[in-house]
Amino acid sequence: MNVSDMIVPAQGTFFLVLGGYFVIMAAIGYFSARRTDSLREFFVMGGKAGAIVSGIAYFTTQYSMSTFMGVPAACYRQGYPGLTISVPGLVFSMIIPALVVGRKLIRLGHRNGFLTMADYLGDRYESDAIRSLQAILMVFFVVPMMGAQIIGAGIIFNTFTGLPEWMGVVATGIIVILYCMTGGIRGAMLTDVLQGLLMVVTAVVAFFVALDMGGGLEAINAKLLEMNPAYMAHPGATGSYPWPRLVSMVVMWSFFNIGSPALATKFFTMKNYKVMFKAVILGTLGMWVSATLIEWVGVLGIVSVPGLEGKQMDFIVPLILQKGVSPFFAALMISGIMAAGMSTIDSLLIVSTGGISRDIYQNLLNKKASDAEILKLSRVITVVLGVIAILFGIWRPSAIFDIIIFSFGGLTIWATPILLGMYWRRTTSTGAVAGVLVGALVYIPMSASPAILDKLGLSVLQPLSAALRGMTLGFDALIPTWFVAMAVTILVSLVTKPVSEATLKRHFD
16 A cells, blocks of 8 residues: 555645745745845854754754654664664764864854855865865765755655645745745754754654554553564664664764764854853754654554555654644644755755855855855855755655765765864875865765666666675774775875964964
């Protein structure tokens, strides 16, 4: 049986709620546009964001479509081991970056007027090469990440309306483009506040509905133990989550966020250290509560909505909402799932725009271009990149979760030059560039699924990809890739010329 046969939504109600939600997003974008009159406002909100906006925007950027669909499906398939895979990492995904790099990025950003991570890297390494490399690789990995979120929105739209998936992809993409193009990061972060609150409510409601449908936690756990004891312990019901996999996921989601430009750039928007610490506390609480509950729904759903198979598992949360609450509230909660994708798309769209208009065009190709000219160009590029993301979503080269994991890993390779650049004075620009290039060349064939390689016309790399995956010892490809990138960066830095003493003093004083 198809999921569309299992869900019987009130189509009129769904359109009414979703339409109202889209109108509110567009209105926030219009409001934000009235206060976005400079390049600094467009990219970092003038460095004046408060704790509430910063905290909610940070966790909603991390909270993507897979949190509501892909990960609960994994929990449905594996049981409690699926829950332990992502929750610990998500809980620390704000604390660790804030403690390790956040304070320094706030100070350097305000002092030197940094608007993007490439601004920081280019200045720290006195290198246009690393600035352009960061911008190019960022766009390469960010567009698929945005596309994955839009794919999820399209799937939900199709399931709950019966209309073609591409219509949901296009509608979602256009709304995000509008409020990002007009309001910049302010539009993205203010819409994130509403989206974040909606996501938390959706997670709480879905959890208690699933609990009630299954007869309570004690009854559900007893039933799970009776059905299959493997639901209760690693490596899970299908054996997919041994300890190396658990370690990989926790490290990926907590530590490697340091290298994600969409998340790291949030520190440039924050007013000061005090705001950062309040934002981290607020965001961590929001992430911990909502991520734990929504992924727990996947475990509860094994009993509450039994018998799902294959791709049907991705719909465990929508199914529980549709079965357990009124049509109006079901439509509102489904909008919360779409909000998870939109809140990630908007931040990615702004940072990728900055990669082209600011990092490549203004700082490399036309250094005489004024900020006013770049602001106009940024709005155009936002539209262009948004359209590319929409086309990627229609193309749909692989499963949502596969695309997200691949893109996230590619973005977070930059944790290497960021960390070494902040804590090791001897790191050189040549070493940083070499480490990132080697890391990317190792990571792409090691992590890309056969479906992605085929879609990219790189099927010739499949034997190499399989051989490299066999060398990971069960860990995610990002873990060994990072060690390779670190080793290359350190070795090359030891034999190449360091940056000037003036730059080191500016960054380490």
